[in-house]
Amino acid sequence: MKIHLNKFLVILFLTFLFKQTSYGQLTVPNYSSCPCQTQTATANWNNVSNITYSLYVPPAVVGGPPTASWGGSSSFTISNCSPVLTSIQYTLVGAGSALSVPVTNTATFSLTVIPPPAMALSSNQFFCSGTNIVINAPIGGNTYSYTGAGAGPTFTSGSPVITIPGALPNWGPNVTVTTVVNGCTLTGSTPISVSPILPINISAPVNTCEPTAAQFPTSCITLTANLPGGVNYQWIDQFGADINGATAFNHQICNITPTTAGVYKVKVYQPFNGLFCPYTASTSISIVATNPVAVSASPSGTICQGANLNLSASAGGATAWLWNGPGFSSSIANPVLNSAVPLMSGKYIVTAIFQGAFITCSTKDSVNVSIIPVSAPLITMPPSVCENQQLTFSGSGASNPTSHVWSGPLFTGTVPATYPNFPMTYSVFNTPVSASGTQFLTVYFGVGQQCSASSSVQLNVVPVNTVSVIPPTQVCSPNNAFLQALANGANQYLWVGPNNYTVPTQNGNAWVYYPDANANGIYTVTAYFGGGSNLVCSNTNTLELVVNPVLHFSLDPRQQLCYNTPVTVEGPAGATSYTWTSSTGYTSNNKDLILNSAQPNNSGTYTLVVALGPCESYGETELVVLTPIQFSLTPFDRTICKGDTIFLEGAAIGGSQNYAYTWNPSLYLESPTIPKQYAVPLGSLNYNLMVHDIACPNYTIGHSFDVTVKQPPEPKLELERYFGCEPLKLNLNSQTQTEAFITTYDFGTGLVVQTDSIIENYPLKAGTYTLTVYSKGKNGCSGSYKYPYPITSFPSPNSEVTWSPEPPTTNDEIVFYPSSKTEPMTSYNWSFLGGFTPGDTNTTSSPSVNYTVDIKNPTRKYPSYGEYPVVLVSTNQHGCIDTVFSIVKVIDELQIFIPNSFTPNDDGVNDIFIPKGTGMKVEGYTLDIFNRAGINVFTTKDINHGWNGKVGGQFAKDATYIYLIRVVGLNGEGRKEYTGYVTIIK
Numbered sequence: 001m002k003i004h005l006n007k008f009l010v011i012l013f014l015t016f017l018f019k020q021t022s023y024g025q026l027t028v029p030n031y032s033s034c035p036c037q038t039q040t041a042t043a044n045w046n047n048v049s050n051i052t053y054s055l056y057v058p059p060a061v062v063g064g065p066p067t068a069s070w071g072g073s074s075s076f077t078i079s080n081c082s083p084v085l086t087s088i089q090y091t092l093v094g095a096g097s098a099l100s101v102p103v104t105n106t107a108t109f110s111l112t113v114i115p116p117p118a119m120a121l122s123s124n125q126f127f128c129s130g131t132n133i134v135i136n137a138p139i140g141g142n143t144y145s146y147t148g149a150g151a152g153p154t155f156t157s158g159s160p161v162i163t164i165p166g167a168l169p170n171w172g173p174n175v176t177v178t179t180v181v182n183g184c185t186l187t188g189s190t191p192i193s194v195s196p197i198l199p200i201n202i203s204a205p206v207n208t209c210e211p212t213a214a215q216f217p218t219s220c221i222t223l224t225a226n227l228p229g230g231v232n233y234q235w236i237d238q239f240g241a242d243i244n245g246a247t248a249f250n251h252q253i254c255n256i257t258p259t260t261a262g263v264y265k266v267k268v269y270q271p272f273n274g275l276f277c278p279y280t281a282s283t284s285i286s287i288v289a290t291n292p293v294a295v296s297a298s299p300s301g302t303i304c305q306g307a308n309l310n311l312s313a314s315a316g317g318a319t320a321w322l323w324n325g326p327g328f329s330s331s332i333a334n335p336v337l338n339s340a341v342p343l344m345s346g347k348y349i350v351t352a353i354f355q356g357a358f359i360t361c362s363t364k365d366s367v368n369v370s371i372i373p374v375s376a377p378l379i380t381m382p383p384s385v386c387e388n389q390q391l392t393f394s395g396s397g398a399s400n401p402t403s404h405v406w407s408g409p410l411f412t413g414t415v416p417a418t419y420p421n422f423p424m425t426y427s428v429f430n431t432p433v434s435a436s437g438t439q440f441l442t443v444y445f446g447v448g449q450q451c452s453a454s455s456s457v458q459l460n461v462v463p464v465n466t467v468s469v470i471p472p473t474q475v476c477s478p479n480n481a482f483l484q485a486l487a488n489g490a491n492q493y494l495w496v497g498p499n500n501y502t503v504p505t506q507n508g509n510a511w512v513y514y515p516d517a518n519a520n521g522i523y524t525v526t527a528y529f530g531g532g533s534n535l536v537c538s539n540t541n542t543l544e545l546v547v548n549p550v551l552h553f554s555l556d557p558r559q560q561l562c563y564n565t566p567v568t569v570e571g572p573a574g575a576t577s578y579t580w581t582s583s584t585g586y587t588s589n590n591k592d593l594i595l596n597s598a599q600p601n602n603s604g605t606y607t608l609v610v611a612l613g614p615c616e617s618y619g620e621t622e623l624v625v626l627t628p629i630q631f632s633l634t635p636f637d638r639t640i641c642k643g644d645t646i647f648l649e650g651a652a653i654g655g656s657q658n659y660a661y662t663w664n665p666s667l668y669l670e671s672p673t674i675p676k677q678y679a680v681p682l683g684s685l686n687y688n689l690m691v692h693d694i695a696c697p698n699y700t701i702g703h704s705f706d707v708t709v710k711q712p713p714e715p716k717l718e719l720e721r722y723f724g725c726e727p728l729k730l731n732l733n734s735q736t737q738t739e740a741f742i743t744t745y746d747f748g749t750g751l752v753v754q755t756d757s758i759i760e761n762y763p764l765k766a767g768t769y770t771l772t773v774y775s776k777g778k779n780g781c782s783g784s785y786k787y788p789y790p791i792t793s794f795p796s797p798n799s800e801v802t803w804s805p806e807p808p809t810t811n812d813e814i815v816f817y818p819s820s821k822t823e824p825m826t827s828y829n830w831s832f833l834g835g836f837t838p839g840d841t842n843t844t845s846s847p848s849v850n851y852t853v854d855i856k857n858p859t860r861k862y863p864s865y866g867e868y869p870v871v872l873v874s875t876n877q878h879g880c881i882d883t884v885f886s887i888v889k890v891i892d893e894l895q896i897f898i899p900n901s902f903t904p905n906d907d908g909v910n911d912i913f914i915p916k917g918t919g920m921k922v923e924g925y926t927l928d929i930f931n932r933a934g935i936n937v938f939t940t941k942d943i944n945h946g947w948n949g950k951v952g953g954q955f956a957k958d959a960t961y962i963y964l965i966r967v968v969g970l971n972g973e974g975r976k977e978y979t980g981y982v983t984i985i986k
Contacts, residue, residue, distance in 0.1 A: 024048075026094045026105035032112040034184035036081040039111065043074045043092055048103060049952015051096035058088055066090075066111070073953060082113040096952065100936055119188030121177055128195045128277035133164040133175070135190060141179025148175040148189070167194045195272040200281035201226040202266060207286045207359030211256060220254040223264055227279060230268035238262020238285075253285075261287040288356030291316045293365040295350050301367065304451035305374040309337040309344075315352035315363060322351040325369070342373040375399045376453040377441045384460040386529070386537040391431045391459075393439075396423035398453065401443035408439035410459060436461040463489045467527045467541040476550045476615030481512040481519070487527035487539060497523035497545070515547045551575050551612040555619040560656065561598045562696035563628050569593040569621055575610035582606045598625045629655040629693050631703060639708040640681065641781030648677040648687075650703065655693035662690040684708045712783030713739035715773040719787070725880035727763035728793035734758075734785075740775040747771055747791070766795030766822075794878035795822045801872050801886045809893040809919055811970060813838055814860050822876050829854050831871040835862040862890040893919035894969035894976065901983040904949025904956075913982055914946025915965055924968035924975060929961050929982075937961070949984055958984050 024046030031039045045051060055076060057066050066080045066088050080088055088111045095104045123135040137144055137160040144157045149164045149171050157163075162177065176189040202225040211219040225233065226249055235246035238261070243251065253260060265282040293315045303309055312334045313321060323330040325348035328337065337344060349366040378397030385391050395404070410428065428435070442454040470484040485493055485508035495503045495510045498521035503510040508527065512519050522544055529537040553572035561567055571578055571591040580588040583604040595602055603625045609618045633651035640646055648669075652659050659675075666672035668681045685707060692700040715734035734743045734757045743757040748770035753759065757775075771787040798821040808814045818828055832851045838861055862868055872884045896917030903910045915927070922943050929938035929947050937956065938947045949956055965978040 026092065026107045028090075028092055028107045028109040030110045030112070031078065032114055033079065035083055035113055035115055036079060036185075037183055038077050038079045040075055040077050041090075041109070043094065043107065045074075045094055045096065045105065048094070048096040048098050048105075049954070051094050051953065054093045054095075056091040056093070058090070078111050080111060080113050083115055084113075085115065086113045087111070088113070116181075116184040116186055119177065119179070119186040121175075121188045121190040123175070123190045123192070125191055126193050126195075126273040126275060127167045128272065128275055129167060129169055129197050131167050133167050133171075133192060135162040135164070135175060135177065136160065137162060137177050137179065137188065138186075140181040141186070143179065145178045146175055148172060148192075167192075169194045169196045193273070195270070195275070195277045198227060198270060198279055200230075200266065200268060200279055202281045202283050204264070204283045204285060207356060208256065208288070209354075209356075209359065209361035210258060210287055210289045219256050220252050221256060221260070221285060222250060222252045223266075223283065224250040225266040225268070225281060227268040227270065230270055230279070231276075232267075232269045234267045236265040236267070238264060256287060258287045258289045261285050286357045286359060288354050288359055288361040289317055290354045290361050290363055291318070291352070293318075293350060293352045293363050295365040295367050297348070297367045297369055302370040302372065303340055304372050304446075305341055306339050306453075309340050309369060309371075311335050311337070311348060311350070311367070313350040313352065313365070317354055318352040319355040320353035322353065324349050324351075337369075340371045342371050345369060345371045372446050372451045373399075374445055374451045374453045375443075377401075377404065377443050377455045379439065379441050379455050379457045381439065381457045381459060382535075383458060384462055384530075384535040385431050386462050386535065387433050387464045388430045391428040391435075392425065393428075394423060394425040395441045398443040401445055404441060404443040406439070406441055408456075408459075409437035410435045410439050431461050433461045433463045435459060462529045462535065462537045464529050464537045464539055465489055465527075467525060467539045469525060469541045469543045471543045472545060474614055475515060475545070475547045477516050477547050478514040478550070481515050481545055481547065483510045483512065483523060483525070483543070483545075484508065485525040485527065485541065487529075489529050490527035490539075491530045492528040494526045494528070495523055496526075497521060512545065515545070517547060517549075519547050520545060548613055548615050550615040550617050551610055552617055553610065553619055555608065555621040557620070558622045558624065560624045560626065560695060562693075563600065563626055563699070564597050567593075567595045567598050567623065569606065569623075571608050572610060575612055577611040579609040580606060581609075595623075598623070600625045600627050626656055626693065626696060627654040628699055629653065629659065629691065629701060631691070631701060634703040635687070635689065635705045637706045637708075639710065641710050641779075642682055642712055642783070643680060643781075645678055645680050646707065648679060650675050650689045650691065652691045652701065655699065656695035658694045659691050660694050660697075664688045664690070679707075681707050681709045710779050710781050712779075712781035713775040713777045714783055715743070715775055715785035717771075717773055717785060717787055719791075722787070722789050723792040724794065725878060726766040726793045726795055728791070729761040729763050730759070730791070732759040732762060734773050734775060736775050739777055739779075741778050742776045744774040744776075745771065746774065764791070764793040766793050768792045794880050795876075796880045797822055797825060797874045797876045797882035799872060799874045799882045799884045801870060801884050803888060807918075808862070808888065808890050809970075810863055810865050810890060811893045811919070812861070812890075814862070814888065816858050816860065816870065816872075818856060818872055818874060820874060820876065820882075822880075825874055825876050826879075827854065827875045828856050829873040830858050831873075832858075832860055832868070834866075834868045835860045837861075860888075862888070865890045865892045891918070894967070895919060896965070896967060896978065898963070898965065898978060898980060899982065900980070901985050902949065903985050905986050912946040912948055913963075914944075915978075917967070919970045921968045921970055924966065926964075926966045928964040930964070931956075931961055932959065955986075956984060958986055960984075 026043060026045045028041055028043050031041060033039050043053060055068055057068050059065065066078065068076055068078045078090065080086065090109055090111065092107045093104065097103065119138055121135055121137055123133070127133055133149070139160045141160070144160060144162055145154050146157065146162055147154050149155065171194050172192040174189040174191050176187065178185060178187045204223045205221055208221060223235065233247055233249050235243045235251045237243050263282050263284050265280060267278060267280050269276040269278055293313055296312045298310045298312065311323060314333065321331060321333045323335055326344055326346040328344065347366055347368050349364060351362050351364050354361045375398050377395050379393070379395055381393035436459060438456050439459055440454055440456045442452055445451045465488040467485055467487040472481045472483060475481045483495055487508070490508065491506065493505045493508045495501070495505070499518055501512065501523070508525070522542055524540060524542045526538055526540045551572060551574060555569065559567070569592065578589055578591050580586065580590070580593055584602060586606065593606055603623055605620055605622050607618060607620050609616055629652045631650065632653045633649060635648045635650060638646065650661060661673055661675050663669055663672045663677065665685065667685065668679045669677050686704060687707065688702060688704045690700055690702045713736040715736055717732065717734055719730060732745055736743060737757050740757060743755055745753045745759065749767060753762070769791040771791055773785045775783050777783065800819045802817045802819065803814050805812055816830065830853045838859060868888045868890065870886045870888055873881060875881050896915055898915045899913060902913045905911065920943065925941060925943045927940050928936055930936055937951045960981050960983045963980055963982050966975060968975050
């Protein structure tokens with residue numbers, strides 16, 4: 001009854017407080033602005049929380065529709081761009097709550113748009129093109145923007161005195177200036193007019209050649225300018241000075257020299273609305289300087305045909321040249337007429353060119369040239385003639401020569417050099433070799449100039465000499481026979497002999513290859529002397545060839561002999577003589593070579609020369625007598641430990657260097673027939689090494705040596721068992737106490753134990769091990785022993801117990817779950833104290849009663865909270881047993897935690913006041929918050945929704961508040977209420 005009485009008093013208090021409290025009227029003040037200026041409006045509504053606003057904007061008015069946007073919970077912005085005075089009415093509707101009671105209210109307010117007056121500007125109206133425009137605007141603006149000065153973008157100025165440089169005719173008709181004063185935009189304009197840009201027509205003969213001396217007094221240039229409506233012309237010379245008296249639209253310049261050149265200007269004024277606007281123009285005059293030409297021809301104006309004529313011209317300042325004559329032109333000052341012909345006779349004119357900036361000027365002169373015609377004679381003469389033969393020749397072809405002369409080797413001696421008539425033919429008999437060489441015919445033309453022309457031919461008088469032969473030396477078949485002939489000057493030879501032998505050659509030498517008796521006979525050689533043009537001269541000689549037979553044979557090229565053995569090398573039968581020689585000094589005239597007992601010093605090359613008449617033949621053989629073999633390296637006696645690896649090596653020298661090795665016995669060796677061995681003897685023994693020369697197997701050498709093997713201690717390990725559950729305990733005894741001074745047990749997993757020899761009850765963790773026992777003997781030898789079976793320590797179940805739910809309550813049915821690191825399991829045995837198994841009426845929940853069960857997942861329920869022991873005994877497939885003891889903490893079903901303060905400042909930490917607990921139903925839950933005046937500031941029935949510290953959308957002030965919490969327990973405990981205080985701290 002006490003809980004229900006308190007609830008009634010709170011509700012009664014809150015109802016009374018609401019009736020005694022009133023809320024204010026929703027209000028918004030009126031506003032005014034310039035066109036398009038934004039104003040921030042603020043609403044005010046006292047004693048109302050959780051307010052939402054709706055703003056109603058009127059339809060379009062002058063200047064476009066009004067605008068509005070929210071700026072906060074109670075503020076928003078409004079504006080309009082009306083260019084005239086306009087008042088706009090807005091309506092604001094608010095909805096909220098006062099003392100948890102919903103309320104609404106409405107407010108109307110206005111925005112009055114007041115356009116500012118136009119801005120006054122002052123400025124001149126008329127301007128000459130290119131001058132500055134100055135406009136004066138009212139002060140007060142930070143920057144001034146102006147348009148109308150051309151077609152470009154808007155320009156700005158930081159001063160109310162606006163200067164616009166470089167006025168152009170297309171500017172205007174107005175310049176508009178805009179600035180902002182006190183948030184309002186002011187605009188003004190002023191008219192402007194800019195004079196047009198007018199072209200001046202100016203002309204002059206801008207490019208002129210320098211006048212000659214005769215032209216100079218009367219040569220003038222006239223400058224002309226025209227601007228319609230223009231007044232006050234003034235001309236300015238090339239040096240920038242005004243020309244005195246030059247005030248008319250034209251001006252004449254006489255007495256022209258190159259210094260007259262340059263830029264001349266004219267200035268004219270044009271009236272424009274009371275202004276005189278200036279205009280200027282310019283023109284250029286170019287005077288090209290010239291000089292007379294000096295011309296000449298060398299060596300003279302008259303030359304012989306075929307000679308070179310040099311033409312020369314000079315003129316100061318000339319930049320180019322142009323020569324013209326009979327079939328000739330050139331663009332250089334000093335051209336050359338190479339190999340002149342009569343058609344080139346005539347007048348040659350040269351033009352000197354002087355290049356100005358815009359014009360080309362020139363001067364001229366000329367020279368006369370005469371070329372005497374000359375024609376070369378034609379000589380008819382064969383190019384070659386044989387020595388002492390007749391030669392016929394002639395000269396012709398020249399056109400009307402005044403004289404002619406022959407010269408050359410042919411005309412030295414009896415042949416005359418000058419002939420009375422031209423043309424003519426002449427013959428020479430028995431032409432000598434001395435007539436060979438170049439023959440010349442020269443003809444002469446003209447009277448004083450004496451131009452000449454010559455022709456020449458090459459005459460070759462082919463000498464015909466005697467042919468000399470050299471008979472071949474004694475020829476032995478089938479050696480080649482060498483035939484030799486020589487004739488000075490011959491360029492080709494031809495040998496002819498028996499059996500259709502024909503051999504052409506260029507040097508006179510020829511071979512008869514592999515001759516036999518059929519090659520015997522007379523051989524004729526013909527020598528040819530060539531003179532060209534198919535002329536062939538020749539002479540001949542002969543010799544006799546005799547071919548003798550030879551006895552052919554061969555010997556074995558190389559014979560290898562064993563030491564101290566006999567040898568016989570047979571020579572060929574049928575020779576008239578035999579001669580044996582050797583590099584060892586051996587000589588003999590017997591047919592056969594015989595050595596009864598070959599020794600190493602008999603090794604060498606043996607040569608046999610046999611003769612058959614005048615012809616000899618020979619053969620060679622090499623005898624190699626092997627030395628007896630002997631050891632160069634033998635194994636030595638040694639002592640080792642059993643299991644040690646030793647290296648054995650034998651080596652021999654001498655003989656054929658190809659040996660056979662035999663080891664006896666071959667026990668523990670890699671192979672019984674190799675010279676190098678790696679052996680691992682297990683016991684002591686004597687070895688014999690035999691070596692013989694494979695080429696001479698009758699020679700054998702031998703060597704004997706001992707290998708002594710010391711035995712290490714031999715562990716004799718006997719285990720009572722080699723498998724079981726962890727920890728598997730072993731008794732280890734190697735039984736080597738008298739022989740070893742240290743024993744090592746290696747289990748093969750990185751686990752190594754070193755001891756004297758005995759270990760009792762050594763524990764092994766779970767795993768499989770391969771045990772090897774190493775012993776270090778007192779004799780310095782080490783041994784090992786590998787246990788024949790794997791040693792296995794089976795893992796225990798390593799069980800764990802979990803349950804669900806966690807934590808359990810007094811109303812939960814708990815399910816227990818076993819787990820193990822080693823699977824599979826074969827049995828589970830559970831023991832419980834207290835609680836009962838649901839559905840089992842024979843059990844009791846007394847904490848002193850033990851309950852056992854052998855299923856995998858038993859269930860249990862504890863009606864009273866507390867701590868209850870649970871024991872699990874589990875067995876795996878290897879029979880290994882594990883026992884696990886756990887405590888189950890059972891809590892009361894309904895538990896609740898209520899904080900006494902929180903910090904609602906939206907920093908994400910402790911911002912919400914919300915109770916937490918277990919055993920609570922979702923249905924029947926309420927949370928109420930009251931301030932110290934008893935006013936309910938927050939309420940919720942959502943178990944997952946707490947208070948964020950706000951009242952009416954705003955954070956509540958720091959204070960202590962009263963909470964009232966109602967919950968219903970899941971286990972049937974019924975409805976519970978919790979009251980207390982919570983403090984807001986920011």
